[in-house]
Every structure is written in C-alpha cells, then in structure tokens.
Amino acid sequence: MSKDRTDAQPPEKLTGIKLKKIPTSSAGLPALSSSIKHIARETGFIKGIKLISKLNQKKGFDCPGCAWPDPDDKRAFMSEYCENGIKAVTEEATRKKVTPEFFKNNPISELVKLSDYELGKLGRITHPVICRENSDYYEEIDYMDAIEFVYKELITLDKPDEAIFYTSGRTSNEAAFMYQLYAKQFGTNNLPDCSNMCHESSGVALSETLGIGKGSVTLDDFYKTELIIVIGQNPGTNHPRMLSTLKKSKKNGAKIITINPLPEAGLMNFKDPKNPIKWLKGDKLTDVFLPIKINEDVALLKVIMKRLFDLNQKNKDVIDHAFIAEKTAGYDTFLKDLNKHDMAALIKKTGLTAENIEEAVQLIAKKKKIIICWAMGLTQHKNAVDNIREIVNLLLLKGSIGKPGAGTCPVRGHSNVQGDRTVGIWEKPPQQFLDSIEREFNFKPPQKHGYDTLEAIEAMYQGKAEIFIGMGGNFISATPDTEYTAKALQKCVLTVQISTKLNRSHLIHGKTAIIIPCLTRSEIDLKRTGPEQFVTVENSMGVVHKSQGHLKPISKELRSEVAIVCDLGTRSFRKNSPFVWYHYKYNYDLIRDKIEATIPGFENYNKRVRKPGGFYLPNGARRGDFSSTTTGKANFTVNRLSDIKLKKKQLIMMTIRTHDQYNTTIYGLNDRYRGVFNERRVIFMNKKDMEEQGLEVLDAVDIISHFQGEKRIARKFLVVPYPIPIKNTATYFPEANVLVALKNKADYSNTPASKTVIITVRKR
Numbered sequence: 001m002s003k004d005r006t007d008a009q010p011p012e013k014l015t016g017i018k019l020k021k022i023p024t025s026s027a028g029l030p031a032l033s034s035s036i037k038h039i040a041r042e043t044g045f046i047k048g049i050k051l052i053s054k055l056n057q058k059k060g061f062d063c064p065g066c067a068w069p070d071p072d073d074k075r076a077f078m079s080e081y082c083e084n085g086i087k088a089v090t091e092e093a094t095r096k097k098v099t100p101e102f103f104k105n106n107p108i109s110e111l112v113k114l115s116d117y118e119l120g121k122l123g124r125i126t127h128p129v130i131c132r133e134n135s136d137y138y139e140e141i142d143y144m145d146a147i148e149f150v151y152k153e154l155i156t157l158d159k160p161d162e163a164i165f166y167t168s169g170r171t172s173n174e175a176a177f178m179y180q181l182y183a184k185q186f187g188t189n190n191l192p193d194c195s196n197m198c199h200e201s202s203g204v205a206l207s208e209t210l211g212i213g214k215g216s217v218t219l220d221d222f223y224k225t226e227l228i229i230v231i232g233q234n235p236g237t238n239h240p241r242m243l244s245t246l247k248k249s250k251k252n253g254a255k256i257i258t259i260n261p262l263p264e265a266g267l268m269n270f271k272d273p274k275n276p277i278k279w280l281k282g283d284k285l286t287d288v289f290l291p292i293k294i295n296e297d298v299a300l301l302k303v304i305m306k307r308l309f310d311l312n313q314k315n316k317d318v319i320d321h322a323f324i325a326e327k328t329a330g331y332d333t334f335l336k337d338l339n340k341h342d343m344a345a346l347i348k349k350t351g352l353t354a355e356n357i358e359e360a361v362q363l364i365a366k367k368k369k370i371i372i373c374w375a376m377g378l379t380q381h382k383n384a385v386d387n388i389r390e391i392v393n394l395l396l397l398k399g400s401i402g403k404p405g406a407g408t409c410p411v412r413g414h415s416n417v418q419g420d421r422t423v424g425i426w427e428k429p430p431q432q433f434l435d436s437i438e439r440e441f442n443f444k445p446p447q448k449h450g451y452d453t454l455e456a457i458e459a460m461y462q463g464k465a466e467i468f469i470g471m472g473g474n475f476i477s478a479t480p481d482t483e484y485t486a487k488a489l490q491k492c493v494l495t496v497q498i499s500t501k502l503n504r505s506h507l508i509h510g511k512t513a514i515i516i517p518c519l520t521r522s523e524i525d526l527k528r529t530g531p532e533q534f535v536t537v538e539n540s541m542g543v544v545h546k547s548q549g550h551l552k553p554i555s556k557e558l559r560s561e562v563a564i565v566c567d568l569g570t571r572s573f574r575k576n577s578p579f580v581w582y583h584y585k586y587n588y589d590l591i592r593d594k595i596e597a598t599i600p601g602f603e604n605y606n607k608r609v610r611k612p613g614g615f616y617l618p619n620g621a622r623r624g625d626f627s628s629t630t631t632g633k634a635n636f637t638v639n640r641l642s643d644i645k646l647k648k649k650q651l652i653m654m655t656i657r658t659h660d661q662y663n664t665t666i667y668g669l670n671d672r673y674r675g676v677f678n679e680r681r682v683i684f685m686n687k688k689d690m691e692e693q694g695l696e697v698l699d700a701v702d703i704i705s706h707f708q709g710e711k712r713i714a715r716k717f718l719v720v721p722y723p724i725p726i727k728n729t730a731t732y733f734p735e736a737n738v739l740v741a742l743k744n745k746a747d748y749s750n751t752p753a754s755k756t757v758i759i760t761v762r763k764r
C-alpha cells in the first residue's frame with residue numbers, strides 16, 4: 001500500500017471487469033431478472049414478495065430508495081416498485097446478520113480491507129457495540145450503557161458546539177424533529193446533513209428567486225405539461241419510477257429535452273418492466289438530446305434564452321411579457337447582462353452544435369407549459385447556485401411557473417431528505433422556528449448558526465469539535481477529501497453511528513466508537529407500552545404521508561431512531577428539562593403535535609396524515625405567490641459562466657452513481673446501463689482523449705486531481721471508452737471522493753463540487 005493512502009479509501013483491488021455494448025434503453029427484462037436475483041439472495045422469496053407488496057402502498061411503508069412521489073390516486077397491487085427500490089428494501093431486510101460474535105472474530109484492522117460492497121453484504125447489525133480506546137475490536141455493550149457512555153462524554157465537552165449531530169436523509173420526520181430538538185436543548189445548531197452535499201444549491205437558489213427552497217410541481221403537473229427538460233439527472237438509475245411518469249407525460253403529448261454529458265440509457269428509451277408487451281420495443285423518451293460538456297449548462301441556457309429573444313421579435317408570444325411585468329423583479333439587469341454575452345463564444349463553451357441547440361430552442365419557443373427537472377449534475381459545481389438560478393430565469397421568461405403543468409422540479413435524493421429539512425434539520429434555523437421551539441418547549445435554543453458538513457469536517461480537523469454523532473449515513477465515504485476527513489474523524493474523542501448496516505464510517509472512527517443499530521422502515525415499531533407506531537415522511541413534491549413497517553425486526557436489540565434519541569434525551573436532561581422526553585418515545589402522535597405547533601403547514605397533522613396518501617404542504621411558488629422573496633416578486637438573476645481553465649493534458653472529472661449502488665451502499669459491481677460489469681474502479685473517457693494520452697481500452701491508470709496547486713491521487717482505475725464529450729471523464733462515487741478537495745465547493749451553498757474535478761491520468 002502506498003504511504004499517502006489509508007484505509008479510509010475503498011481498497012484498490014480490481015474485481016475482473018467485463019465490458020458489453022452500451023444498451024440503448026432501460027428496464028425491461030434485465031431489470032426484472034436483476035430484481036429477482038436480489039430477492040433470492042437477500043431475503044428469500046416469501047419475505048421478498050411480502051415486502052414488495054407493501055412498498056409505497058398507502059397502508060405500507062415508504063420506499064427508502066428515492067424521494068419520487070407516489071400517485072395521489074389509486075395504486076395497483078405491487079405497482080409502485082422499481083428494480084432499484086427492490087434492491088434497496090431487500091438489502092435492508094436481508095437475512096444476514098452482523099452479531100457481537102462476528103465482531104469478536106473480525107478486528108477492525110481486517111474489516112477495513114473489505115470493499116464497501118463486501119462490508120454491506122455482511123448483513124444487519126444486531127446489537128449495540130463499542131470499540132474502546134486503543135482496541136482493534138468492537139464488543140457488545142448493553143444499550144442503556146451505550147446511552148450512558150454517550151451522555152457522559154457529551155457533558156465533558158467545554159462547549160456544546162464541540163458536538164456534531166449529522167443526519168442522513170432517510171430519517172423520519174418524527175426522529176428528525178426529536179434529534180434536532182436534542183441538539184438544540186444540548187446547546188448547538190451543529191446539524192449538518194447529507195443535504196449539504198446534495199440539493200443545498202437548489203435550496204439556496206430557489207429561496208432567493210422564488211421564495212421557497214423546494215420544487216413547485218406535483219405529479220399531476222407532469223400529466224398536463226407540454227415540455228419537460230431533464231438536466232443533470234439520471235432517473236433511469238436513481239429515480240426509476242420517474243420514467244413511468246415521463247412515459248405518461250409523453251402519452252399526453254409532452255416532449256422531452258435531455259441535457260447531459262452522457263446518453264443515459266434510462267432517459268433515451270424506456271421498457272416498462274411491468275408491461276411485458278413493451279419489453280421488446282420500449283418507449284422513446286428523449287426527443288432532443290444535448291450532450292453538454294460538464295459544467296457548461298449556464299452557457300447553454302444563455303444561448304437558449306438569447307435565441308428566444310431573437311424569435312420573439314417575429315412572434316411576440318415566445319416570451320411572456322405580461323407575466324414578467326406582473327410577477328417578477330430584476331428583468332432589466334438580467335437582460336442587460338444577457339445581451340453582453342457573445343453567441344459564438346457561448347456555443348463554443350457548450351461543445352454542442354448550433355443546430356442541435358436550435359432543435360431544443362424551437363420546442364421551448366412554442367411551448368407555454370414547461371417543467372424543468374434536475375439533480376446532482378447541476379448542484380455539485382462551483383457555480384451550482386448559478387446553474388439553478390439560470391433555470392429559473394428561463395422559466396420566468398416563459399411565464400412557466402405557478403400554473404398547472406409548469407414549474408421547478410429539483411428531484412430529491414434520499415427518501416426523506418426534504419422532510420428532515422422541513423422539520424428542523426438545518427444548521428441555519430430560521431428565527432421564527434427558534435422562537436416557536438422556545439415557546440413550545442420552554443427553553444431558549446441556541447441562536448448562532450452551526451456547522452454544515454464541510455465546516456464540521458474542518459472543525460473536527462482543527463480540534464474545535466470532538467464528538468460526532470451520525471443519525472444514519474456514511475460520513476467518511478459520502479464526504480469529499482477522504483484522507484483529510486479521515487484524520488478529522490480520527491481526532492474525535494467519540495464517534496457514534498446510529499446505523500442499520502456496517503459501513504466504512506464504523507471503521508474510520510474516533511478514540512472511542514459506538515454503533516447503535518436501529519430498526520428500518522420496513523420493520524414493525526412496537527413499543528413495550530401502547531400501540532404499534534408509524535412514522536411520516538415528505539416526498540420530493542411536498543406530500544407528507546405515513547410509513548408503516550410490516551416485517552418482524554431482525555433482532556430484539558433494535559430500537560427505533562425515535563426511541564434512541566428519546567432515551568438520550570431522557571438521560572441527558574433528567575432533572576432540569578422543561579418537558580418530559582420519554583413521553584415522546586411511546587407515542588409519536590405527541591411528536592407530530594409538536595411539529596404542528598412549531599412548523600407552518602402541519603395543521604391537523606395527526607388527522608390528515610392518517611388519510612390514505614397524506615397531504616400536501618403549502619407551496620407559494622406552486623400558486624404563483626412569490627411574496628416571501630426579498631422583493632416580494634420572483635427574481636431574475638445574473639449568473640456566472642463556468643470558469644474552468646485546463647492546462648495541457650488536464651481533463652474534467654465528474655463523480656457519478658452506478659446502476660448498482662445506493663450512494664455508499666454498493667448492491668453489486670455492475671453498471672448495466674453503461675455496459676460495465678463486475679468492476680467499479682473505472683474511468684470513462686472519450687476515445688479522442690484516450691488517443692491523445694496514449695491510452696488503450698482497459699489500461700490501468702492513476703488519477704491525480706489538481707486544486708489550487710495541491711495534488712491528490714487515486715490509484716488503479718481502468719480506462720473505458722465512452723460517448724462522453726472531449727476533455728470530460730467520469731468515475732464512480734465514493735471511490736473517487738479522495739480526489740475532491742475540501743475547498744473545491746459551490747459558492748453560497750458550500751456543496752462539494754464533486755462533478756467538477758480537474759485531473760490528469762497517468763498510465764501505471
């Protein structure tokens with residue numbers, strides 16, 4: 001092993017790559033056979049079918065796979081699943097177990113040599129365990145002793161701000177609300193979450209321009225729209241149920257423009273796995289495909305908008321001047337800036353041809369009801385907030401927001417990442433929320449903003465924070481700059497992970513480490529007293545609904561996330577709490593009552609959420625009400641182009657997901673839709689770049705990233721030729737995270753710029 005690498009990175013071992021032809025469509029028979037294989041391997045058929053029959057059903061549980069909404073109307077039996085949803089639920093309902101016995105036989109120094117795939121496949125953690133100072137082993141610890149240990153360490157801190165409370169976006173509304181309440185009562189707003197690395201850029205841009213950090217559309221809008229633009233998103237893999245929606249939109253007459261450096265199979269063509277008649281031919285989804293260069297979306301959007309102004313000279317209907325006059329601010333400044341840009345220079349930046357762009361322009365010019373969908377392809381760049389504000393500019397020019405069939409659609413990642421933010425997981429809590437907490441719980445919450453994810457890493461590194469608690473997630477593998485972040489975590493006196501399955505964050509830890517395993521969403525949450533509990537979640541379109549587990553928990557030692565937080569609360573604030581923590585542990589209705597009392601939009605929460613399908617949270621932008629922006633109107637903005645300067649031999653790298661992973665959980669080693677099998681350590685390159693760099697198919701290379709004079713290295717990746725724009729490359733997350741410098745991040749949102757990494761490759 002080389003000196004500059006530690007076990008924080010996934011091992012460098014190669015697994016035996018096979019390349020096949022890149023498919024031209026998604027799903028179909030291979031999706032079904034992949035799902036069946038997964039069920040057989042993880043849960044067995046009987047449990048598997050029971051699971052899937054409850055997936056995303058009104059009386060079932062919410063799929064932990066993604067945040068794409070379920071239909072508001074009737075749902076057919078076993079209808080709302082997809083291949084990757086099946087992988088997600090069978091993965092967590094697996095029969096395999098990681099027991100105290102397992103930990104006795106497997107020292108941490110050996111476990112770190114396993115790949116993330118191998119770690120995940122070990123199964124569910126069954127008991128609380130602790131790794132004491134200087135030990136190489138986790139050993140069983142009584143649950144209440146673990147809570148006591150965490151409490152005792154927390155009270156030794158000099159300041160509450162030395163503790164960090166991280167959340168991953170699967171946590172239910174109820175657990176998230178109590179968790180942020182705990183942090184606040186303890187005295188800190190250090191509540192970083194995965195959202196900081198995900199849609200934070202969308203939240204910042206949308207709040208500023210439209211007055212709400214969430215998207216404006218509902219599923220119904222997809223059935224009424226005339227045009228859908230999917231930009232920087234790969235739904236075939238990451239939101240497969242969205243493809244069925246897109247199919248229905250097309251059936252209703254909508255067109256689809258796809259803007260992506262890669263021709264992602266799922267978006268080009270779709271074979272509905274639930275409709276065997278379509279398995280052979282499939283449905284064409286994308287009408288116009290624009291293979292944009294990485295991070296040149298602002299340039300493309302400016303070209304499109306300039307062309308719309310040209311066309312508007314002949315046909316005054318292209319731009320919605322009435323809407324602009326009535327509803328927006330900042331138009332003149334925006335227009336003045338747009339006019340300054342030179343058309344030819346902009347087109348050159350995009351790497352596209354004028355003809356190709358014109359196909360899209362013609363569609364946009366004619367349509368009045370447009371939805372724009374996006375995900376990480378836009379949010380993880382230095383100018384990510386600009387990307388999203390520029391999307392808003394386009395929608396405002398078209399008057400395509402605040403009316404049926406039109407609007408913004410940031411497609412969320414984790415299944416409850418949006419809900420967690422709504423109920424208070426945020427390092428920058430609004431004053432109104434802090435005041436409500438004070439009123440309802442009779443203590444003064446801290447007013448100072450806390451650390452976001454990147455600031456938390458820096459604080460741990462500098463010794464300003466000493467205890468890290470993770471409510472789910474896999475901090476070391478999800479965050480950038482793996483080697484630096486590892487040192488940060490290892491400096492902590494205590495790292496605590498509330499988890500379901502083993503991951504690298506359990507192995508790269510503080511002086512003492514504790515794992516408290518918890519129930520998953522598919523498991524029954526039965527308390528010693530009182531009835532079975534259910535939780536609630538919010539999907540990507542602001543619908544809050546119920547989620548109830550149906551499986552017997554895999555171990556008696558598992559508690560719900562709510563119970564774990566409440567036990568810690570009960571222990572921590574025993575004598576001097578103005579409210580009684582353990583009441584909430586046994587009755588989640590009481591938590592929902594408090595959410596209702598502190599957060600607008602949850603009126604009659606307990607009643608409304610018991611209605612099948614749940615309820616919509618209020619959304620001003622959806623109604624064309626932009627009064628909560630600083631101007632009281634929808635704001636046009638002036639946005640920057642990318643500022644990438646490549647030296648000789650340098651390339652741009654984006655880090656993306658394969659079809660066989662859920663973030664850092666690796667289901668398998670294939671990326672079927674990109675024709676790559678049995679290997680994750682690959683770098684996709686354009687054939688011309690390969691030629692220029694003297695590289696052949698499947699050559700092994702080391703990748704070196706370059707950021708402000710600093711170099712980082714990731715070793716042993718195989719070169720795969722791919723239809724990707726010149727000078728652009730792609731690798732998989734988390735293997736390539738070591739290459740993303742902590743300071744390489746988006747302005748305003750502090751999201752790691754893990755889709756713009758400047759690299760060189762070196763043949764091994």
Ligand SMILES: Nc1nc2c(c(=O)[nH]1)N[C@H]1C(S)=C(S)[C@@H](COP(=O)(O)OP(=O)(O)OC[C@H]3O[C@@H](n4cnc5c(=O)[nH]c(N)nc54)[C@H](O)[C@@H]3O)O[C@H]1N2
Pocket residue numbers: 065066084198231232233234235237238239259260261262264292293294295296297375376377378412413414654655656657658659661662663664755
């Ligand atoms: N099965 C599965 N489902 C998931 C996840 C998973 O890992 N597996 N993760 C969940 C989470 S947390 C999230 S946030 C979402 C992520 O969903 P996505 O954002 O779809 O995920 P990525 O793989 O990061 O894909 C980014 C896409 O953007 C494109 N892209 C990259 N850079 C640019 C650019 O500069 N411009 C444009 N126009 N396109 C670009 C890439 O080619 C790729 O198609 O999915 C969620 N759902």
Ligand SMILES: Nc1nc2c(c(=O)[nH]1)N[C@H]1C(S)=C(S)[C@@H](COP(=O)(O)OP(=O)(O)OC[C@H]3O[C@@H](n4cnc5c(=O)[nH]c(N)nc54)[C@H](O)[C@@H]3O)O[C@H]1N2
Pocket residue numbers: 167168169170171194195197198199376380413414471472473474475477478479480498499500501502503518519520521561655656657662663664665733734736737740754
């Ligand atoms: N380079 C690069 N880095 C990225 C990204 C990228 O595109 N490129 N994407 C970023 C994005 S969008 C995101 S959202 C983050 C994801 O960051 P995280 O949310 O931190 O990571 P996950 O891999 O989703 O977390 C998986 C772990 O969560 C635990 N878990 C699973 N289910 C449950 C549950 O029900 N309860 C509890 N308590 N624990 C559970 C399991 O132990 C599992 O190992 O990564 C970010 N990092």
Ligand SMILES: [Mo]
Pocket residue numbers: 194197198199412413414
């Ligand atoms: Mo995400």
